Amino acid sequence: MKISIRGKISLAFMIFISLSALIWARSYYSQYILNQKIQIIERKYDLFNAILEARRYEKNYFLSFDRKNIAEALNYVRQAEDILRNILKEYGKYTLAKNLDQSITELVTYKESLTNLLNFQEEGHLMVPPNIIELIRKQGRILTNKLEKIVKKESDFTRDLIGKSQTIHLLALIPVFILSVLVALFLVFSVNRPLKTIENAITKIASGDFENIPEIKTGDEFESLAYSLNNMIDELSKRNKQLVQAQKLASLGKLTSGVAHELNNPLNNISTSIQILIEEIEEDGLEYKKELLVGAEKEVERGKEIVRSLLEFARERTLTLKQVYFLDLINRAIKHVKPEIPDNIRLKVEVPDNIQATIGLRIRSVIINLITNAVHAMKDGGEITIRAYNELDKDGFSFQVIDTGEGIPEKIISKVFDPFFTTKEVGKGSGMGLSIVYGIMEQHGGSISVSSEVGNGATFTCFLPFHQPDQRDL
Structure with missing residues (x-):
């Protein structure tokens, strides 16, 4: 009974x-x-x-x-x-x-x-x-x-x-x-035990693990609750698979649309130039024809850059992890990007010399990309601050790249890490930079986030753990 x-x-x-x-x-x-x-x-x-x-x-x-x-x-x-x-x-x-x-x-x-x-x-x-x-x-x-x-x-x-x-x-x-x-x-x-079992199951569900609750045989409401929760978990798992599939299809459609859009512009320009050359091949105007060929070559380079960015975004490379002082990595990144920083932009580094971590050297590309984006956001000059600090309770450290540029509007801030998303003029960027940065941070077991107010600049905050396995597919 x-x-x-x-x-x-x-x-x-x-x-x-x-x-x-x-x-x-x-x-x-x-x-x-x-x-x-x-x-x-x-x-x-x-x-x-x-x-x-x-x-x-x-x-x-x-x-x-x-x-x-x-x-x-x-x-x-x-x-x-x-x-x-x-x-x-x-x-x-x-x-x-x-x-x-x-x-x-x-x-x-x-x-x-x-x-x-x-x-x-x-x-x-x-x-x-x-x-x-x-x-x-x-x-x-x-x-x-x-x-x-x-x-x-x-x-x-x-x-x-x-x-x-x-x-x-x-x-x-x-x-x-x-x-x-x-x-x-x-x-x-x-x-208490059934409640603990249900609590653990709900915690797993919140983290994305749709494993069924172990059967509870108490002959009371807990048994009915566990049965109902298992039905709910099965339904959530089914819906989650459908959602993942829909997201994959949406991402694939978005990526395809982006690739088509980005490649279509240079191909149209190349096609137009070739058509003009064909029509005027026997006419005079050598300088004009040369200008058309140079323009076509630039568009070809632009197409190649888009393809390289796609390969960089999708490629998996095995890199040797190295224990480095983060300040040294910052200095090397600054040395690389220094020629591209105008005189009206000041660069301030607030990185302690005791931050040491085992990371892949591609993190330097992350820093270079973030500094470059900050430079592009400050057309009238300003200040870029690179700051880092330990987070011992998380067994890692965070670093920030802060600019005083025009900021990112709230309606697009959630899209900055999407592939092919850019606010630059046509031909000025592929929109893959921050997507690649996001992928590198994830592959390192870290994270990246952005906060901004229009007119008050933007802050990109990255977190990296101190230690990782000796080799990883990065």
């Missing part, structure tokens, strides 16, 4: 409440009985002390024959009688001594003997017969001994009851402990 999580928790809660109620009722009953016993003992001690006081005055009388002693003894006996009757009335069913009625009779007899003794004395008799003295002493002694035993018995029983109550409380904790352990195990195995 399948029980829902709500049912399991409700059942555990009901058991816990029932057990707690039983323990509370048992504890309350024990405490109530114990309280009654303590009050009985207090009253019996009062009774016992009253009898002792009466016996003391009785003894004093037989020593001095002073009637005041008998009167005091009678007062204490009456107090003892009241206490004993009160015990019978209030605590009769809780007291151990079941013959207290007989004790009252004995107490009344003792009181009558003392009263007779007092009357005997008031009648003018100076001497008390020895048999009366012995009778009163015997009655007092019997009462004292009997009450002493009763008090001792009640005290022993109360001590025993306290011990049993402590034992019961300790034993009552055992089922509570067992129930707590069972609830904890239930939460671990029936709640």
Whole structure:
């Protein structure tokens, strides 16, 4: 039979409440009985002390024959009688001594003997017969001994009851402990573990791993949730494959369109020049014909450059990784690109000399490309800042190329790494540079991002890990 999580928790809660109620009722009953016993003992001690006081005055009388002693003894006996009757009335069913009625009779007899003794004395008799003295002493002694035993018995029983109550409380904790352990195990195995499994599966889904959740057999909502999630994962996996395929087709279409557009322009120019030459081959105008041939040659070079960029973009080369100081790599890149930097552009380097990493030398091409793009973005001059810093928590370092140029509009900033995307004039660039940079950074296990505001320049931020395998296909 399948029980829902709500049912399991409700059942555990009901058991816990029932057990707690039983323990509370048992504890309350024990405490109530114990309280009654303590009050009985207090009253019996009062009774016992009253009898002792009466016996003391009785003894004093037989020593001095002073009637005041008998009167005091009678007062204490009456107090003892009241206490004993009160015990019978209030605590009769809780007291151990079941013959207290007989004790009252004995107490009344003792009181009558003392009263007779007092009357005997008031009648003018100076001497008390020895048999009366012995009778009163015997009655007092019997009462004292009997009450002493009763008090001792009640005290022993109360001590025993306290011990049993402590034992019961300790034993009552055992089922509570067992129930707590069972609830904890239930939460671990029936709640926490399935939740952890589902959490791990969702984390994998977020990272692109559409692996099914291991089957959960708990017979509750978690089992249904896992089944539903697996159905969702299967559907997401199917949709993801369709999306990847659609993206491939879209990328292929975009690349084809770009290649066709970029190659079509120089081919049209070459075709036009050749047609003019064919038509005017026999006419004069050698300089004009030469100009047409030079233009055609430039267009051929442009087409070759586009093809080279495509090959560079698609080519996989095996390079030897080398441990270098990043500042040295920056200096070599700057030396290479320095002739192309106009005098109205300042170059500032903020790279510490302690950044050392194992990277491919193609990273120099990344730096050159980013500096070149920055130069092209500052037609009226400005400043290029190359900055680098360690990121030890990521086991790598970042470097930035910052310019103060015209910036990149928000609507196109997401396209800057797309193949053939360029904002330059026709014939001024293939639009492959940043695509190649992006590919090089990815192949190195790094990343590149751009931030910009129109009129405030652009910042390209790159991250590279310190260490990589000895050889990689780059």
